Amino acid sequence: SLSERLEGVFKNLRGQGRITEANVKDALRDVKMALLEADVNFRVVKDFVARVQEKALGREVLTSVSPGQLMVKIVYDELVEILGGDNAPFALQAGRTNVVLMLGLQGSGKTTFCGKLARRFAREGWHPLLVACDIHRPAAVHQLQVVGEMAGVPVYSEGTGRPAPDIARAGLEHARATGRNLVIVDTAGRLHIDEVRMDELQSIKAVTSPTFTFLVADAMTGQDAVTSASTFNDTVGIDGVCLTKMDGDARGGAALSIRAITGKPVKFIGTGEKLDDLVEFFPDRMASRILG
Amino acid sequence: VKAASKVDDNLIERIEEILIRADLGAETSMSIVERMKEFEARGATPDELLEVFKKELLSIVERGQRTLTIGAHRPHVILVVGVNGTGKTTTIGKLAAEMREAGLKVMLAAGDTFRAAAIEQLDIWASRTGAAIVKRDMGADPSGLCYDAMEKARDGGYDVLLIDTAGRLHTKTNLMEELKKVVRVIRKVDPTAPHDTLLVLDATTGQNAISQARVFTEALPVTGLIMTKLDGTAKGGVLIGIRNLFDIPVLKIGVGEGVEDLRDFSAQEFVDALFA
């Protein structure tokens, strides 16, 4: 783990050597390697290491009796700061029809997450409605209907014959007409470089004016996480991130990359395939996981 | 890189970034970069440098290269596995289309009896491609379904049986055991099957793809890899690390969501794209 490696860099010096800029540089190289191995984006790692270097070369580490442990603390605190920062817990607004729009790359876990959010908020007293706006993937509408059934939440769908933005608008009207105060819109997975699909997404957003737009991202995503996330954010706009498949052994560096580059916070974590497998995001837990 | 006038630390740093951002991983990228510094010392030109390393990556990736071929034995059984959401079901649809185009009689087995609408999704691909399908209700035992499909494929004189399985994280031991049981059950009907076991990887996946490859190949007789979603911006550089460690060729790549979006893997195109 990085902690072990950092302690190892300085261990040999205790008692007989001095902490110098040179061996702090060794420690920083270990930090760089560990973050890259955890799939943190190259540029984000560069900036991160520069910030840690600034803190490490300050008097503290150079005069510390336990420089390895102090380095670990500096890295950990910096991670928690970036991941957490001003992040407030996710909250819906009472007295209005909340709209939560789910978007992301193919296969990231959006449809499943729609069900997870529906179940959670139904339990908290909201009246969710799922809206099936994926008119592209075979049996996507059916999948959302089954998910809705499992969550005990109604699903608004019109098959695949009508444009997705029209279905979204109709779904919103249906919610207002039937007293549903939380509309969760499932959309098709799409590439951020697919202009037609990105136009569709912008139209869906325009007609639904979401209270919150979630990028649903796979925890095992590599360097590409930044490219897709920033394009989704620049083109359509996202408010937060749901990170899925965290029940695997991916270190999840994509979380740091996405947060650092878009500035948008991770709100929820998917921890399995069942509708109950949803937890709130905790920056300190994520920091430990990324460090390995 | 081509535009650079000489090999210097600046160029090498840019190459390091290209390699890492292509998901080759820190260790692999660093070791290439270290060796590039030797070339810098010897005064190589950027073109020479690029050629040497492209050749090297090419030899790693094309080792043991082959195409997915349907041999003489009937039915040729292909088991498709991988973690959640990588594109297994869609890839089976594309394979079915390709094989139908070649005049083969194709049967699909709806082996994902767990996920919502997984069977319906595969059923749509069956209708689109003119393939037969063996399916049961959601929640049925996948091994039982596969046994049934093996018998039907044999008795119905099918050329190819493509078996879809539920996505599963390689860290879930019980789910990996479920797959091993599927293989055992397949062998009860035909001890030589499955004739191909294809691990489907997503091009956007980072270093975790290496653990996926390790666990799946230790558990199952994986004969080939398929990398999907290469129509995106991810380069799939993890294949370098995977090919370095495992002797399993990449057979196909997925380049879109349509039925035609499947190509034979070209090592040369793959390596060229890393530096594009």
Ligand SMILES: Nc1nc2c(ncn2[C@@H]2O[C@H](COP(=O)(O)OP(=O)(O)OP(=O)(O)O)[C@@H](O)[C@H]2O)c(=O)[nH]1
């Ligand atoms: N292990 C695990 N699997 C998950 C998680 N979230 C989703 N999945 C699985 O990932 C796969 C893809 O999930 P979907 O909900 O269909 O993904 P999607 O983003 O809607 O896919 P597209 O609509 O095709 O873009 C399914 O097998 C899900 O069961 C998670 O947190 N953990």
Ligand SMILES: Nc1nc2c(ncn2[C@@H]2O[C@H](COP(=O)(O)OP(=O)(O)OP(=O)(O)O)[C@@H](O)[C@H]2O)c(=O)[nH]1
């Ligand atoms: N852009 C692109 N999308 C793809 C490709 N292959 C599959 N997809 C999409 O990825 C998503 C997931 O595909 P599936 O075939 O359902 O994946 P799966 O592995 O069967 O998923 P699970 O059974 O839930 O584990 C769908 O939206 C597909 O259309 C590809 O090569 N390129």
Ligand SMILES: [Mg+2]
């Ligand atoms: Mg979906």
Ligand SMILES: [Mg+2]
């Ligand atoms: Mg599937």
